[in-house]
Amino acid sequence: MPIPRSVRICGHPAGRRLRARDERGIGLVELLAAMTVLMIGILALFAMFESGIRHLSRASTITTAGALADREMEGFRAIRYANIGLPDSLVLAAAAPYSSDAAYQSSSASRVDLVACGTAPCTTKVPVQTLTGADGKSYRVDTYVTWQSVGGGRSVKLVTIVVRDAADPSKVWARAASAFDRSTGE
Numbered sequence: 001m002p003i004p005r006s007v008r009i010c011g012h013p014a015g016r017r018l019r020a021r022d023e024r025g026i027g028l029v030e031l032l033a034a035m036t037v038l039m040i041g042i043l044a045l046f047a048m049f050e051s052g053i054r055h056l057s058r059a060s061t062i063t064t065a066g067a068l069a070d071r072e073m074e075g076f077r078a079i080r081y082a083n084i085g086l087p088d089s090l091v092l093a094a095a096a097p098y099s100s101d102a103a104y105q106s107s108s109a110s111r112v113d114l115v116a117c118g119t120a121p122c123t124t125k126v127p128v129q130t131l132t133g134a135d136g137k138s139y140r141v142d143t144y145v146t147w148q149s150v151g152g153g154r155s156v157k158l159v160t161i162v163v164r165d166a167a168d169p170s171k172v173w174a175r176a177a178s179a180f181d182r183s184t185g186e
Helices: 013-021 026-077 088-093
Strands: 126-133 137-152 155-165 172-180
Touching: 026 126, 026 137, 026 172, 137 172
Parallel strands: none
Antiparallel strands: 126 137, 137 155, 155 172
Protein backbone atom coordinates (compact mmCIF):
# COMPACT_ATOMS: atom_id res chain seq x y z
CA MET A 1 0.00 0.00 0.00
CA PRO A 2 1.54 3.24 -1.11
CA ILE A 3 1.82 6.14 1.34
CA PRO A 4 -0.18 9.22 0.31
CA ARG A 5 1.97 12.07 -0.89
CA SER A 6 0.81 14.53 1.78
CA VAL A 7 1.88 12.14 4.50
CA ARG A 8 5.20 11.45 2.83
CA ILE A 9 6.20 15.11 2.74
CA CYS A 10 4.63 16.07 6.03
CA GLY A 11 7.85 15.87 7.97
CA HIS A 12 9.83 17.55 5.23
CA PRO A 13 10.10 21.41 5.21
CA ALA A 14 8.74 21.47 1.65
CA GLY A 15 5.61 19.69 2.92
CA ARG A 16 4.81 22.50 5.32
CA ARG A 17 5.04 25.03 2.51
CA LEU A 18 2.68 23.00 0.39
CA ARG A 19 0.17 22.74 3.19
CA ALA A 20 0.31 26.52 3.89
CA ARG A 21 -0.35 27.28 0.23
CA ASP A 22 -3.28 24.92 -0.06
CA GLU A 23 -6.24 27.26 -0.77
CA ARG A 24 -8.96 24.83 -1.61
CA GLY A 25 -12.34 26.17 -0.42
CA ILE A 26 -11.06 29.72 0.24
CA GLY A 27 -12.70 30.99 -2.97
CA LEU A 28 -16.10 29.95 -1.67
CA VAL A 29 -15.60 31.83 1.64
CA GLU A 30 -14.45 34.93 -0.25
CA LEU A 31 -17.48 34.67 -2.53
CA LEU A 32 -19.86 34.46 0.44
CA ALA A 33 -18.21 37.46 2.12
CA ALA A 34 -18.39 39.50 -1.10
CA MET A 35 -22.04 38.57 -1.64
CA THR A 36 -22.89 39.58 1.94
CA VAL A 37 -21.22 42.98 1.54
CA LEU A 38 -22.93 43.46 -1.82
CA MET A 39 -26.33 42.55 -0.39
CA ILE A 40 -25.93 45.02 2.51
CA GLY A 41 -25.03 47.74 -0.01
CA ILE A 42 -28.00 46.97 -2.24
CA LEU A 43 -30.42 46.93 0.72
CA ALA A 44 -29.06 50.29 1.89
CA LEU A 45 -29.56 51.67 -1.62
CA PHE A 46 -33.19 50.45 -1.73
CA ALA A 47 -33.84 51.95 1.71
CA MET A 48 -32.45 55.27 0.50
CA PHE A 49 -34.69 55.26 -2.60
CA GLU A 50 -37.76 54.33 -0.54
CA SER A 51 -37.02 57.13 1.92
CA GLY A 52 -36.56 59.59 -0.93
CA ILE A 53 -39.87 58.62 -2.51
CA ARG A 54 -41.62 59.03 0.85
CA HIS A 55 -40.10 62.49 1.36
CA LEU A 56 -41.05 63.59 -2.16
CA SER A 57 -44.63 62.46 -1.61
CA ARG A 58 -44.81 64.35 1.69
CA ALA A 59 -43.34 67.48 0.11
CA SER A 60 -45.91 67.26 -2.69
CA THR A 61 -48.74 66.98 -0.16
CA ILE A 62 -47.45 69.94 1.86
CA THR A 63 -47.08 72.05 -1.28
CA THR A 64 -50.61 71.25 -2.45
CA ALA A 65 -52.00 71.99 1.03
CA GLY A 66 -50.16 75.32 1.07
CA ALA A 67 -51.64 76.22 -2.30
CA LEU A 68 -55.14 75.39 -1.02
CA ALA A 69 -54.60 77.56 2.07
CA ASP A 70 -53.39 80.46 -0.12
CA ARG A 71 -56.39 80.09 -2.42
CA GLU A 72 -58.81 80.17 0.52
CA MET A 73 -57.05 83.21 2.00
CA GLU A 74 -57.28 85.04 -1.34
CA GLY A 75 -61.03 84.48 -1.16
CA PHE A 76 -61.11 86.50 2.06
CA ARG A 77 -58.90 89.20 0.60
CA ALA A 78 -61.37 89.67 -2.24
CA ILE A 79 -64.32 90.63 -0.01
CA ARG A 80 -65.09 93.71 2.09
CA TYR A 81 -63.87 93.97 5.64
CA ALA A 82 -67.41 94.12 7.05
CA ASN A 83 -68.28 90.85 5.30
CA ILE A 84 -65.42 88.81 6.74
CA GLY A 85 -66.77 86.32 9.26
CA LEU A 86 -68.33 82.92 9.69
CA PRO A 87 -71.87 82.03 10.73
CA ASP A 88 -71.68 81.42 14.48
CA SER A 89 -74.18 78.56 14.25
CA LEU A 90 -71.91 76.66 11.82
CA VAL A 91 -68.82 77.35 13.93
CA LEU A 92 -70.49 75.94 17.04
CA ALA A 93 -71.66 72.87 15.10
CA ALA A 94 -68.21 72.14 13.61
CA ALA A 95 -66.89 68.72 14.52
CA ALA A 96 -63.58 67.86 16.15
CA PRO A 97 -60.71 68.51 15.58
CA TYR A 98 -62.00 71.98 14.64
CA SER A 99 -62.84 72.88 18.22
CA SER A 100 -59.56 71.49 19.57
CA ASP A 101 -57.37 73.66 17.34
CA ALA A 102 -55.39 76.46 18.99
CA ALA A 103 -57.03 79.06 16.71
CA TYR A 104 -60.42 78.09 18.17
CA GLN A 105 -59.35 77.50 21.77
CA SER A 106 -57.52 80.79 22.22
CA SER A 107 -60.38 82.87 20.92
CA SER A 108 -63.63 80.96 21.32
CA ALA A 109 -65.17 83.94 23.06
CA SER A 110 -64.05 86.34 20.35
CA ARG A 111 -65.24 84.70 17.12
CA VAL A 112 -66.36 87.02 14.36
CA ASP A 113 -69.99 86.24 13.60
CA LEU A 114 -71.05 86.87 10.03
CA VAL A 115 -73.67 89.55 9.90
CA ALA A 116 -76.09 89.45 7.01
CA CYS A 117 -74.38 91.24 4.20
CA GLY A 118 -76.77 92.62 1.68
CA THR A 119 -74.18 93.77 -0.82
CA ALA A 120 -71.70 91.70 -2.75
CA PRO A 121 -69.04 90.57 -2.35
CA CYS A 122 -69.96 88.56 0.72
CA THR A 123 -68.31 85.49 2.20
CA THR A 124 -69.96 82.14 1.67
CA LYS A 125 -67.26 80.29 3.60
CA VAL A 126 -68.08 77.54 6.02
CA PRO A 127 -65.84 76.59 8.96
CA VAL A 128 -65.15 73.04 7.74
CA GLN A 129 -65.04 71.92 4.12
CA THR A 130 -63.43 69.19 2.04
CA LEU A 131 -61.54 70.31 -1.05
CA THR A 132 -59.67 68.42 -3.74
CA GLY A 133 -56.12 69.55 -4.42
CA ALA A 134 -54.20 69.63 -7.68
CA ASP A 135 -52.80 66.20 -6.82
CA GLY A 136 -56.33 64.70 -6.79
CA LYS A 137 -56.28 64.06 -3.03
CA SER A 138 -58.96 65.28 -0.63
CA TYR A 139 -58.05 67.77 2.08
CA ARG A 140 -60.07 69.03 5.02
CA VAL A 141 -59.91 72.83 5.19
CA ASP A 142 -60.81 74.51 8.50
CA THR A 143 -61.38 78.27 8.58
CA TYR A 144 -61.24 80.37 11.74
CA VAL A 145 -62.17 84.07 11.89
CA THR A 146 -61.50 85.71 15.24
CA TRP A 147 -60.87 89.10 16.79
CA GLN A 148 -57.32 89.87 17.84
CA SER A 149 -56.24 92.89 19.86
CA VAL A 150 -53.37 94.95 18.54
CA GLY A 151 -51.65 98.02 19.96
CA GLY A 152 -53.74 101.01 20.93
CA GLY A 153 -56.83 99.04 21.90
CA ARG A 154 -57.62 98.32 18.25
CA SER A 155 -58.93 94.96 17.12
CA VAL A 156 -58.33 93.25 13.80
CA LYS A 157 -59.99 90.24 12.24
CA LEU A 158 -57.59 87.31 12.18
CA VAL A 159 -58.35 84.71 9.54
CA THR A 160 -56.62 81.37 10.01
CA ILE A 161 -56.82 78.59 7.42
CA VAL A 162 -55.76 75.09 8.51
CA VAL A 163 -55.42 72.37 5.87
CA ARG A 164 -55.60 68.84 7.24
CA ASP A 165 -55.47 65.30 5.92
CA ALA A 166 -59.04 64.31 5.01
CA ALA A 167 -58.52 60.73 6.20
CA ASP A 168 -56.77 61.70 9.45
CA PRO A 169 -57.72 65.25 10.52
CA SER A 170 -55.13 65.19 13.31
CA LYS A 171 -52.44 65.63 10.61
CA VAL A 172 -52.01 69.30 9.75
CA TRP A 173 -50.39 69.84 6.35
CA ALA A 174 -50.50 73.66 6.14
CA ARG A 175 -51.56 76.68 8.15
CA ALA A 176 -51.95 80.27 6.95
CA ALA A 177 -53.06 83.32 8.90
CA SER A 178 -53.73 86.90 7.91
CA ALA A 179 -54.97 89.92 9.83
CA PHE A 180 -57.56 92.26 8.32
CA ASP A 181 -57.77 95.81 9.66
CA ARG A 182 -60.78 98.09 9.31
CA SER A 183 -58.52 101.03 8.41
CA THR A 184 -57.09 99.27 5.35
CA GLY A 185 -60.22 97.51 4.10
CA GLU A 186 -63.68 98.57 3.19
